[in-house]
Amino acid sequence: MGRTKDASTALTLDQQVDGLRTMLEIRGFEDECHRLFAAGLVRGSTHLGQGQEAVSVGTALALRDGDTMTCTYRGHAATLAMGAPLDRSFGEILGKAEGLCGGKGGSMHLTHVESGAMGSFAIVGGHLPIACGFAFASRFRGTGEVSVCFFGDGATNIGAFHESMNLASVWKLPVVFICENNLYGEYSPLRSTTPLDHLVERASSYAMPGVQVDGNDLMKMHAAASEAVSCARSGEGPTFIEALTYRHKGHSRSDPAKYRPEGELEVWLEKDPIEQCVQTLLEAGVKSERIEQVRADAATSVAGALERAMNWPEPLPASRLEHVYA
Amino acid sequence: MGRTKDASTALTLDQQVDGLRTMLEIRGFEDECHRLFAAGLVRGSTHLGQGQEAVSVGTALALRDGDTMTCTYRGHAATLAMGAPLDRSFGEILGKAEGLCGGKGGSMHLTHVESGAMGSFAIVGGHLPIACGFAFASRFRGTGEVSVCFFGDGATNIGAFHESMNLASVWKLPVVFICENNLYGEYSPLRSTTPLDHLVERASSYAMPGVQVDGNDLMKMHAAASEAVSCARSGEGPTFIEALTYRHKGHSRSDPAKYRPEGELEVWLEKDPIEQCVQTLLEAGVKSERIEQVRADAATSVAGALERAMNWPEPLPASRLEHVYA
Amino acid sequence: MTETLTYKQAITRAMSDELASDDSVFVFGEDVGAAGGVFKATEGLFEEFGPGRVLDTPISEQAIVGTAIGAAIQGLRPVAEIMFADFAAVCFDGIVNELAKYRYMTGGQVTLPVTLRMGAGGAGGGFGAQHSQAVENWFLNVAGLKLVVPATPVDAYCLLRAAIRDPDPVLFFEHKGLYNIKADMPDEMPTVSLGTARVARRGNDVTVIATQAMLQPCLDAATALAVDGVEVEVIDPRTLVPFDLETVVTSLQRTNRLVVVQEASHAGSWGATLVSSLVQGQFELFDSAPVIVAAEDTPIPFAKSLEELWIPSTAKVVEAIRKVVSA
Amino acid sequence: MTETLTYKQAITRAMSDELASDDSVFVFGEDVGAAGGVFKATEGLFEEFGPGRVLDTPISEQAIVGTAIGAAIQGLRPVAEIMFADFAAVCFDGIVNELAKYRYMTGGQVTLPVTLRMGAGGAGGGFGAQHSQAVENWFLNVAGLKLVVPATPVDAYCLLRAAIRDPDPVLFFEHKGLYNIKADMPDEMPTVSLGTARVARRGNDVTVIATQAMLQPCLDAATALAVDGVEVEVIDPRTLVPFDLETVVTSLQRTNRLVVVQEASHAGSWGATLVSSLVQGQFELFDSAPVIVAAEDTPIPFAKSLEELWIPSTAKVVEAIRKVVSA
Ligand SMILES: Cc1ncc(C[n+]2csc(CCOP(=O)(O)OP(=O)(O)O)c2C)c(N)n1
């Protein structure tokens, strides 16, 4: 996906269309994952984020080459938004030799260092300290690179969150913490585990600027991320962004999401980031044919990527013994 | 030390005198520890808290039987304030059979469950989750017992602090978190590790009431603790108290405290909690003879306790194999 | 009518029976309440015992372990779930420095009847390197903990009850690959004490020791080798601490040959510990070098074909047994 | 003129030389900067290299380890101090689940040249159960880490430089009881690679393996036994992972008798691992049962008289050697 040159500028229409395409590819990718899982072609667990795409894509549009991104097991969107190839991402989930990690990571660990997708982490909170490390390296070398870190609402209750927020603030590290508040940590509603309605309030505990944003609105998400990124880049330190969003599926493959109050999903389906984006574009004068073309292109690229990945070979047995040490 | 029957009442003069005596005993105890250490009679490390006595004593005066207290390696004051015997506390530090823990814990682990002194913990933050457990037990059984937890300013940057504060708040546990802000974590001034001037601000991250108090003023400390304790007892949940105080000595035996700005110690010596308390009592009409008597009594009891402890035998060799399991 | 339960149901039943019979027992952890647990091992407990006895927590494993410690010191019997055992790493301090040592450091002032349940092992399920580890091996060098590794539904039930009854901290490792295995429950549940091994198959030629999911390949290997007249004894220690060395030694006195099979790499493992103990104490009993069939010395790879090579297979067990009996 | 350095000074010197020769090296941790470290092992570095290269952190070990990981992935060479090794428990997840596995899980996309220094062991100093542990044993079952346990000032220097140069995560355990021992430095410092043992004393009758503070009792025992004509070979593996098995096997081929001495209890220890490896691979070399002289299976007690009994003593080592040579 094309990145903006100057992060603080609002997105052009073309960039928005680009963002839409990425969101559509991600959606297509995750819908396929869902099918693959149901068909028994993907093992273990998989955590889908349909409905949350605008958070990752809006943020990625605010980054430039050299910036880094870390995310969670629910990290397909973020990894793809950074520019990890669709086919190799499918490949990893299918455990193929050409997978992003040679088949050794799996769905929860998609990583593509080349594009700045520095990892999906499966221990809640585990990557927040590491995101500080990327930011530290940037400051140490004076590169201006920004470290963006995605995590969930539930993750704000784990110790690593606290230590990372504090260190980032006291060291004024160029990191942007983006909490994807999708209202649930696994099956637990936020308010049952957290004594706050607005997680953004936690920022003040670290004297850090905090921003709450509609995470389903690509433009708003991009704007919030851009501002935080340029603060970070210019040495003003970290920002905490609470992006309000929702996952359409359950927590993981095995979750039918019965804990949702009736009607909640429907409300959020109405706020689907992709359809909202389409609406905005149409209103801004983009032709519906162009949108249909983008939809079709995204579908084609997903289908092509999946087909390639399905045909890739299994990893070589000897590969399992590699990469324990350098 | 006598505990108040009704925690929310202000201290009577007698109680204040009682508090003074306890502070004097603690001071005497710690001064002796200092000497013992210098004389090579205490091994390992020891963390003294001269100057911080009013925090522990003011709080302990707000508790009733059954309440519990947890503290850090700098825990002599808190343990003694709860009522742990002076002689057995000396005994523990000297590694004697009659020591509070049979000589198996040492200076950093003084524990006297009988009086509610549930432990001194040597891993920063390690006891905050445990304090939640005591509070949970109280709520589970409906006993109304309150769990009080002391820790330092530096400890507010460790993960366990965050998890404990959050859990206590969301579960409305009867726990009082008392941060003894003595301006330093080891040799690091607070502001070099923490992006806040007032740690009490951290309470809002947990929707918890936060109170800042002069930790060198016995009466104010007692008042703040009393209010928090009665909230906790009545089911209103936890409170975070930031008690401003200062340690007269270095962090541990090996620290000459060179990092202090010139004059800082002198300012705080002026605010010595014991001398302040004496002053208040004199102003309230307590005779200076009575005060002198209290000083003498405290000195005598410390000296007697130390003498007894010094004469106690070493632990039996076989005792080292006991208490690994029940 | 005999009742058939899965390993998971047996675990739920054990908690349910404990909750019913002892008011001081409570169950808590992430999503163990209304949702019945990520592994569904606490299903129904919330409905039966209510939110006062079965509690959901935030994602705060340090707070969970600490709460268990404090509650236990006050005389309750907490049963906490750590979900995937790999998450024991985020509360390792609470377990190793506080839970394991509190009683000792305080000179025995209290006991700590804490049970920490966790879904362990399960390599082969495609959960990747951070959700499949045989975490029990992390705790071997830490005095003060008991480590339970049940392999059957009956043992899962009996040992979990024993763990909850036990006055000491117990880490209870539920093997994720076994949650759905089934067994008939005896009408009267036996009492199993921690520290008693189970002989899973009798034989006189070689002693094979394995736990949990590694027992099946051992039993399969035994069946295969029986055809060739090799009689394999298979022993399931059931608990790693305390370890029933006696049952193993008694077996070794007959067989004089030892194979250990484990779902973990060799260094710092319980198998290495066992072999070391036995050669130190019973050197003369060994007619041939003992063999440990261990998992490979790498993190657990995700891809099916790689993960299968990581785990000890029946073929590898057969090979190891042939080696020790022919030496 | 030969220079004499303490173990601690050798460590400082190694960091200083690395900071001077490689711009990508930085040193950080709690109070390692202006204060020079709780153990004073970073004294002078802050003054020499400034606050950009030598940094104080909050009390946040998880953040420290994570920062090291992220910085290393980006090509820096972080040297982090965890102060007392026991505190590795509060950042165990970062070390075991992230640091050790990142390279593997990502299919080798990067290397992680992280060095985590920690003050380990030191039982005997009266620091109690939470500040004296031989923490290296917690990490044995975790693939992806290298474990270094230097015993002398020269090795401390050489191995720390090797650790910082190494492309993989290295846990560097500085024994607190050795910080003040002194040695003459050679004019030209040798290069020591991780995974090469050092023969501390030659002998043909029995091979004794020990690390760090346990070497002295072994050497003392060797001296004592020499009087009786027992020639003891003492080997210091210097690194536990990688482990130089070859040097040990070569010795065993001559002596056929083995004693391991360690400042840690037996279960899950490096000694048990070594004995298990050797009897599996070199069974025929053993003329008698190997013996491990281990610390007692309890937390470390505080009182001097108890703590002394916890640690393997020269007398116990002598006894063990006598036992294996006479068997
Ligand atoms: C330390 C740790 N504890 C528990 C888990 C199990 N777990 C996986 S995802 C999850 C919920 C996380 O919720 P949230 O942070 O809101 O992210 P979301 O899944 O909603 O994206 C939990 C508890 C884990 N992976 N790591």
Ligand SMILES: Cc1ncc(C[n+]2csc(CCOP(=O)(O)OP(=O)(O)O)c2C)c(N)n1
């Ligand atoms: C997890 C952990 N990290 C580091 C230490 C070392 N340490 C002991 S005391 C201390 C400073 C604590 O400062 P603070 O919380 O302000 O308490 P104070 O000592 O001032 O009473 C540190 C870093 C420790 N014991 N545990």
Ligand SMILES: [Mg+2]
């Ligand atoms: Mg969520």
Ligand SMILES: [Mg+2]
């Ligand atoms: Mg302090």
